[in-house]
Amino acid sequence: MAESTKNRCQVTVDYFKARIFLLFFIILFFSGLIICRLYNLQILSRDYYLSLSQGQHSIFSNLMPKRGEIFLKDGSGVYPVAVNKNAKMAFAVPKEIENSNDLAEIVAKTLGIEEEEVEEKLKKPEDMYEVLKHRLSEDEIKAMDDLKLVGVHLSEENFRYYPAGELASQILGFVGWKDDSLGGRYGIENYFDKELKGQEGNLFQNKDNSGRWISIGKKELVPAQDGDDLILTIDRIAQYGTEKILKGAIKKFEADRGTIIVLDSPTGRILAMASYPNFDPNNYQKENLESFRNIAVSDSYECGSVFKTFTLASAIDDGKISPDTTYTDTGAVKEAGYTIKNSDFKANGVQTMTEVLEKSLNTGAIYAQKLLGNSNFSDYVKRFGFGEITGVELPGESAGNIANLKKIKSDINFFTASFGQGITVTPIQLVSAYNTIANGGILLKPQIVEKIINDKDEIKEIVPQEVRKVLSQKANNEITQILESVVKNGHGKQAGVPGYLVAGKTGTAQIASSDSKGYQEGTNIGSFAGFAPADNPQFTILVRIDNPKTVEWAESSAAPAFGELMKFLLDYKNIKPTQDYTQADLNKFNQTHNLSEYYMLGEKEEKEAEEKAKKEEEKNDKTE
Structure with a gap:
């Protein structure tokens, strides 16, 4: 009988040890998962989450290349004739948006764009970002800041500026929109568009079979490659x-x-x-198409x-x-x-x-x-x-x-x-x-x-x-x-x-x-x-x-x-x-x-004509 009691006690001890071992193994397993996750977050995906911690704006900036600039020779140096200037653009992060229809209406009215176009962009939850409008005016920037819309952000962007105005305009061409594509139109801007444009960056993240992001999956941020500068x-x-x-x-x-x-x-x-x-490539929208041809x-x-x-x-x-x-x-x-x-x-x-x-x-x-x-x-x-x-x-x-x-x-x-x-x-x-x-x-x-x-x-x-x-x-x-x-x-x-x-x-x-x-x-x-x-x-x-x-x-x-x-x-x-x-x-x-004198005469006449037209416009505005 004593032997039987001893055996029962031994079984109880072994069972207790097994439970402790199992619990230890479970704790160790989950600790390992946490350590792996931390390693993934802090080491493997450090760049990605560093950008993410700075907001979607930083990620977007890293994905968009800076267009190369164009220079003329100027003595022993160079003179910039096609450069980048800062502006602001609006973009959306669809997965952050709850009611896309209401938001589309607000954004469309504020930015002066088609509501249907905005709706289409907001209904893409798989996209990390969707551009809404480039080169916002000061009033549009203020209105968007005041609205503080969830899922809609403002980001710095570059736009093309031509400091010399009409100088070498047919050589340079200009950067403009054609449908949804921004690129070089005419001139050097067109011929070297690929080199000037650079290469957009990429944001990679693993997805499951249904196309959803895997939170513990591998993430990689490949920065943009800026475009080449050209010296003519x-x-x-x-x-x-x-x-x-x-x-x-x-x-x-x-x-x-x-x-x-x-x-x-x-x-x-x-x-x-x-x-x-x-x-003037800064105001190409106002020009006759025939003027663009070299x-x-x-x-x-x-x-x-x-x-x-x-x-x-x-x-x-x-x-x-x-x-x-x-x-x-x-x-x-x-x-x-x-x-x-x-x-x-x-x-x-x-x-x-x-x-x-x-x-x-x-x-x-x-x-x-x-x-x-x-x-x-x-x-x-x-x-x-x-x-x-x-x-x-x-x-x-x-x-x-x-x-x-x-x-x-x-x-x-x-x-x-x-x-x-x-x-x-x-x-x-x-x-x-x-x-x-x-x-x-x-x-x-x-x-x-x-x-x-x-x-x-x-x-x-x-x-x-x-x-x-x-x-x-x-x-x-x-x-x-x-x-x-x-x-x-x-x-x-x-x-x-x-x-x-x-x-x-x-x-x-x-x-x-x-x-x-x-x-x-x-x-x-x-x-x-x-x-x-x-x-x-x-x-x-x-x-x-x-x-x-x-x-x-x-x-x-x-x-x-x-x-x-x-x-x-x-x-x-x-x-x-x-x-x-x-x-x-x-x-x-x-x-x-004496053709230089005729040039000066022509410039004077053009200036006088512009001033006259401006006065007429002001007069008409007052009349109205």
């Missing part, structure tokens, strides 16, 4: 001077529009690119006699002519039922190839083209870069149209092409082709971005790029000599600058009719392209003036604009004169090259 090849002072002279030319000659491109001759880098009319790259045209340079250069390079080769100008060439005459309607008799360009003789260009041959001529045109895009880093570039040259047996197409009619080219192609001559016969790719700087401050330098060798050095020297003579003795006199050798050529072209065959009556486009100093080229410039009404020929519109701008650039860069000149020469130049 554009020189701020050169760009300002170019726009000033272009605007003065449009005013003086009562032209419809115009464009000027300036290249750094040795590298092909674009120092200035101006088109008018231009626009006609320097997107608009092709029949450039006229400025193209004769390439016809003669090609024939010289192919050994068919020299500057002193002569032909007899009868004043007209008949082909396929057409009679092609010189622009002066004269028969000049025996002429040299130098005189062909000095006097801009259509018959002489045809003579050189016939010696060269149709197929050969077509090949040279392509080698100069016509008929294909240059690859400049701007959107909307046109390749022009040289399709007429595919008809090898159609001599009339080649005759007209020899003096720049019947084929179309873009301003960027034309200035690049002239720069081929300025650069010793080598075609360079026009370049507009000099450096790309990523968010780690790593710098990628963009080096000048040679496309191909087009002319021999001998041929290049001879065509340069002819172009110098055009400025000294021919129709390009007003492009000359006292103290410097200038090489270039005029072109006055008819404008093709848009609704019928043939050309528009009484309209033309004046061009001048060239470079200086001719003995050591630093700047290659193209000036295009559309439909000037106070003058007829390019020698009186595009040529003086070229001369005034070239002098400005030579002075700005302290390029020393190499030729003798007198004060009288300089005084005469200043009297005839």
Whole structure:
């Protein structure tokens, strides 16, 4: 019996020990879970919960990248032309919202947006955030702060600002909304949108099979990657001077529009690119869509006699002519039922190839083209870069149209092409082709971005790029000599600058009719392209003036604009004169090259018109 009692006591003790062991195991198990959870919270998900502890605002800020900024060259430094400024945006956290319908109505009325749009965004509980409105006004910010709506927050955001206003506007483009997408529209902002935009961050958290967040699941916050900064090849002072002279030319000659491109001759880098009319990217909503197009790259045209340079250069390079080769100008060439005459309607008799360009003789260009041959001529045109895009880093570039040259047996197409009619080219192609001559016969790719700087401050330098060798050095020297003579003795006199050798050529072209065959009556486009100093080229410039009404020929519109701008650039860069000149020469130049004065006059008139319109508006407001 004693043994039995002893056994019963032993069982009781063992049972008690087992219960204690079980309880200890349960406590240990749950302690382990707590420790694992704390490790997950404090170590593995530290960044996530650190951001969460600072509010949804911090998480959202970490997810949105900062757009890269754009700079122009400015002396030894840079000048910001597209930067980010702070504003506030409203966003919702759907899972924090209890009554989405009531809240949607309040938010829609306060922010001036569609109620249905807000409702749709609030009914997404699986989303961590939903953007409601960007760039809130001060009144909207105050109203939202006063309402203190649960589930709706305000966050800092950047918006695009252009400190220089209209300066280089067609180059830059702007950042704007298209549907629900914010991005670059036109210009550099569009072409480099991906690089500038950067990469949004991500917020990862495990979900169960029903799509609900798992509270103890792994969480990871991947911060945004900011966009790249761009430093353009554009020189701020050169760009300002170019726009000033272009605007003065449009005013003086009562032209419809115009464009000027300036290249750094040795590298092909674009120092200035101006088109008018231009626009203010800070207020792009108020502008005409036509103002956004960069006609320097997107608009092709029949450039006229400025193209004769390439016809003669090609024939010289192919050994068919020299500057002193002569032909007899009868004043007209008949082909396929057409009679092609010189622009002066004269028969000049025996002429040299130098005189062909000095006097801009259509018959002489045809003579050189016939010696060269149709197929050969077509090949040279392509080698100069016509008929294909240059690859400049701007959107909307046109390749022009040289399709007429595919008809090898159609001599009339080649005759007209020899003096720049019947084929179309873009301003960027034309200035690049002239720069081929300025650069010793080598075609360079026009370049507009000099450096790309990523968010780690790593710098990628963009080096000048040679496309191909087009002319021999001998041929290049001879065509340069002819172009110098055009400025000294021919129709390009007003492009000359006292103290410097200038090489270039005029072109006055008819404008093709848009609704019928043939050309528009009484309209033309004046061009001048060239470079200086001719003995050591630093700047290659193209000036295009559309439909000037106070003058007829390019020698009186595009040529003086070229001369005034070239002098400005030579002075700005302290390029020393190499030729003798007198004060009288300089005084005469200043009297005839006064587009800057017309610019100032135009600015004054615009300001007066704005003030008048403002007064009228105030008067009407008082009347109402």
